[in-house]
Amino acid sequence: MLKRFWPYFSKYKKYLIISCLCVVLECMFELIIPLLMADIIDVGVATRDSHYIIVKGVEMIACALIALAMGAIHARCNALAGQGFGAELRKAEFEKLQSFSFSNMDHFSTSSLVTRLTSDITVLQNALGNGIRPMIRGPVMMVTALIMAVILNPSLAIVFLVALPALGICLFLILRRLRPSYGKMQRALDHVNSVVQENLTAIRVVKSYVREGYEKEKFAKVNQEFQKTSGHAFHLAVLNMPCFQLVMYATIIALLWFGGNMVMIGGMQVGKLTGFLSYVLQILNSLMMISNVFMLLTRSMTSAGRILEVMDESPDICDIPGSTLEVQKGDIVFSHVYFKYAPSAKEYVLSDISLHFPAGKVIGIVGGTGAAKSSLVQLIPRLYDISEGSLTIDGHPVNEYPVAHLRDAVGMVLQNNTLFSGTVRENLLWGNEHASEEELAWACHISCADEFINRLPRGLDTDLGQGGVNVSGGQKQRLCIARALLKRPKVLIFDDSTSAVDTATAARIFEGLKESLPDATKIIIAQRVSSIEHADEIVVMENGRVDAVGTHEELFESNGIYQDMVLSQKKGAEL
Structure with a gap:
């Protein structure tokens, strides 16, 4: 699994390699210090040779300073490698999300994707930043210090044959239970993010219904669950410290007992026992580092798996390699089209749809709630792919067009209007980033947006706030x-996009569209019959099927669903 993340180090390999080399050199110089200290005690102090003591002392200081310099270089390079890796991985995962179709997005909750893009990557980043040093330093120090300890006294080093397996067994038992706990903790964090995101997005609804108390209780519940799962995970993690301390203190007591007896009978010098104990502390310290590395890896493996779930998700909608087709007219034909959102779904959302939308015509689509009107038009720019049948534009199946070009050729105003943080101008330039002032003025005039833009404090440069909170629904x-x-x-699709606009303004917008874009195929989904009664053709839908097709006059005479809509709206207008 870890090999999958190696490509994200491509720009930072040199920093990673330098960081690792610095840790090795730091360990080597630190391990020389106990030998020098043993010589000072056994030779310099024993013979009262002050010159020897000073020389060895200077050598110890030099080794310490070199080790310090290596540690500083490691810290610098490790920070560059860790932060760079996190940035590259975050960039790659975000780019992957941009390639997802709506059906791909349905496999994950929004809050879970946010957690995977932030918290899980931060876990990996921290594991790298905090793990490289102990990951290299621990084994190097342990092996080297163990060799030095054996050289100083092979008999006394036998104590490690008991201490090391005991610590290994404890660590194994802890990690076996810890990894599932980290998975539960990250899923609980998904739920916390979900509640927070939902609350902030719908804050106006919450306040208008005075449901703050209910939201507090809901958040308290998921927060308590997160506290419970994370508490259990960290409870298991901190067991590592008492287990390590138990083994460490037992080892030190055994060494002092046996080593003291050796000194008493003359089998070992005091200086060598002091040096041996220094190596013992380094060995035990390295074991602690290694156990911490396993803890980091256990949590990072959980987060790595969650990230790879996103990276391994195959986009449902892809381009045909080498396709260069372009939409020329916008002539759309549905031929026995069936569609369902999930392949495993039992029922089709759309069934046996056969329609022809001629280029340049105005097509109206009406029907009751749940008639699948929005689902129908979302198939045209391939926001979803059809399940059966064929859908062509200008005689070519939609999947033969490059997705980017197809969606650029289809202008779609969705039912849920979305504006982004920034100015009015910045939001409009999403349609054409190179649009001139004249083009901006033309688009605003046709959409009747100039009526309120001219009254804004800074016109097109007025800030809309997050999600366009500074404008009304109709203005949005x-x-x-x-x-x-x-x-x-x-092709221009309006999915009930004038529901918050008054009838007179909507009429001016549609009249302006006919004159300004005469060659574009205009598809209008509307709840108000007045918005589409002058359309060239009107499609009446019911329960995912086409119930009737015709002009306003034809449908009013022959179709009961359309008659009911017209009469009910006429009666409502009279009232």
Whole structure:
């Protein structure tokens, strides 16, 4: 699994290698110090040779300073490698998300994707930043110090044959239970993020229904669950310290007992026992580092698995290699189209749809709630792919067009209007980033957005706030229409996009569309019959099927669903 992340180090390999080399050199110089200390005691102090003591002392200081310098270089290079790795991985995962279709996104919750893009990558980043040093230093120090300890006294080193397996067994038992706990903890964090995101997104609804108390209770519940799962995980993790301390102190007591007896009978010098104990402390310290590395790896493996789930998700909608087709007219034909959101779903959302939308015509689509009107038009720019049948534009199946070009040729104003943080101008330029002032003015005039833009404090440069909170629903819809117009698309789709606009303004918008984009195929989903009664053709849908197709007059005479809509709205207008 870890090999999968190696490519994200491509720009930072040199920093990673330098960091590792510095840790090795730091360990080597630190391990020389106990030998020098043993010589000072056994030779310099025993013979009262002050010159020897000073020389060895200077050598110890030099080794310490070199080790310090190596540690400083390691810290610098490790920070560059760790932060760079995190940035590259975050960039790659975000790019992967941009390639997902709606059906891919349905496999993950939004809050889970946010956690995987932030918290899980931070876990890996921290594991790298905090793990390289002990990961290299621990084994190097342990092996080297163990060799030195054996050289000083092979008999006394036998104590490690008991201490090391005991610590290994404890660590294995802890890690076996710890990894599933980390998985539960990250899923609990997903739930916390979900509640927070939902609350902040719908804060106006929460306040209007005075449901702050309910939201507090809901958050307290998921927060308590996160506290419980994380508490259990960290409870298991901290067991590592008492187990290590038990083994460490037992080892030191055994060494002092046996080593003291050896000194008493003359089998070992005091200086060598002091040096041996120094190596013992380094061995035990290295074991602690290694156990901490296992803890980091256990948590990072959980996060790595969650990240790879996103990276391994195959986009459902892909381009045909080498395709250069372009939409020329916008002539759309549905031929016995069936569609369902999930292959495993029992029922189709759309069934046996056969329609022809001629290029340049105005097509109206009406129907009751749940008639699958939005699902129908979302198939045109391949926001979803059809399940059966064929859907062509200008005689070519939609999957033969490059996705980027197809969606650029289809201007779509969705039912849920979305604006982004920034100014009015920045939001409009999403439609055409190179649009001139004249084009901006044209789009705003057709969409009737100029009526309120001219009254804004800074006109087009007025900040809209997050999600366009500084404009009303009707104003937001008109800005979204203007944004779509700037694309000058071959196919223009309005998915109930004038629901928050008054009837007179909606009529002016649709009249302006006919004159300004005469060659574009215009598809209008509407709840108000008045918005589509002058369409060239009207499609009536019911329960995912086409119930009737015709002009306003034809449908009013022959179709009961359309008659009911017209009469109910006429009666409502009279009332």
